[in-house]
Amino acid sequence: MQAGLAGVPVFKLYGEGGDWPTVDLLHCETISSRSQLYGWEIDRHRHGDLWQLLYVRSGPADLYVEGQHTRLEQPAIQLVPALCVHGFRFQAAIEGYVLTLAAPLVNRLQDELGVCASVLQQPHCYPVAHGGRYLDTLFAAIAEEYARPAPGRDVLLRSLVCALLVWLSRQLPQGEAPAARPDRGSQHLQRFVALLEKHYREHWPVSSYARQLGVSTAYLNGVCRRHSGQTALQLIHQRLLLEAKRLLVYTTLNVNQVSDQLGFSEPAYFIRFFKRLSGQTPSRLRKD
Template sequence: MPAHSNEHTPKRQRSRRIPNYALYGDNAPAGGSNMFNFEWIPERSPLYGWEIDPHEHQSLIQILMLTEGHGSTLLEDVHWPLRAPALVVAPAGRVHGFDFKPQVNGVVVTAAQKPLEAMAQIVMPELLNTLRKPLAINLPEQGRYSDGLMPIFLSIEREWRLAAPGQVAAGLSLITALLVQIARLNETLEPSTWPAQSRKALQLERFRDLIDEHMRHRWGVSQYAEQLGISAGQLTRLTQESLGKSSNALINERVLVEAQRELIYTNSSIKQIADGLGFEDESYFGRFFRKHTGLSPLSFRDQELERLRSTQ
């Protein structure tokens, strides 16, 4: 397995501003309007010399399957060597990048994370862990893992190119089926299959887990830092150096994602959502939401529900 090229590592370590894209190289729309997208790696990567610099998709998850060749991926603060067949999952808001060797091939599915999470909560709540955890793994060269995944990817491609009525429903259902297969793979493969993570990467992942657990309690940075056994300053340096954002920004992003999901996919009132997310009152929640989105919670709900109706 090739190691990540040292030639590119310093540049990435120096970078502090992580761009947010809809698809790599495209400006991110405010609402993340595309429900899903399908591409083959050679459609986009050669335009950038086969090197995709660190970036994030604030509302989109990406699932990549490398079918030929090799390279490496950056997930958060860790470089993972890849050789086909390999699988990468980059959830919404997770910093990632790629260095491919020329002549690689594979598929990339990009999808709106919030509707997938809403579906998972209904049909398989444990699938949320698969949706929210970054993954990079080299699969056995022969076996049922890659054999079982590629037919679903190809079905997603057919649905993407068909543009028939019900395309969104069929596409998101197929992506959910793909995620189920990935969850099964996680349960089946031996731990020795996974590359070792650095201490910083483990701390970041533990921080994200704590945010998921306590975001409704409106914990501050110092409370998370205490649980991690480090100071608030150390936690902020960790996220700033690894992700290009403060610890508080990471907390607020997760709260905002949950607020948006509940506004779109539940019938809860604004007050109920504010209470459930630990805000002192509905007005405070409204100010928080407007600051980060430019819209009131009600305006956002109306806009997104109208957009969803237009895609049916």
């Protein structure tokens, strides 16, 4: 498996379309739950704005990340940042988890992690060694909390993921970070996603983001299409839609208040926007 981008599909979650399938900023599932659907082989692909942590607890696994092949015989965690080309091959006896983090959560975690945030920047495989019991407990807690709605769920999930990332950062020798992988296009996309997180409620046109990044609108759209499979405007709309769903599910704000929180000029416009992108009205989502 080579790391070139030509012909490499872009997914949110492997095998699914371009929509983030949950109102949460993370997704947790067992390795087997998805890989068994594809004959235990996940073909090479990439994610435009998602980070993944693959925790192989037991069972051999072959990992292909950015053109490098790693054969796992012992427990390990593979970190796959956004835009990295990757694929996996498992056997039916595989045990472990896949934890997927959306860009808004990663941006927040980077602010909270301080010097430990560098662990999110580059792909790396971390042998578990003597940390297996701790990681088993941590991943089981994430999976359990993810599976059931409960008060404080967002806060607890973010805290558990923080603990995991701090553990990973401590596995690197002091002062060492995974080797950098400079790529101008991916850097511009990452800067765009970070800028989007600050201004999506202001409904900036794509040209304003391009101007802030010092690039043309055409270039920004080309970067977004090439690396994420979506235009810049689609990424803006997907971020607004995700936040709308979260406000409808996790708060008691009415539709008018949600519309106002997200910077829409009129609730009727917000309702049309929401229905066009999600296929249902805000009220229907809340009832379901």
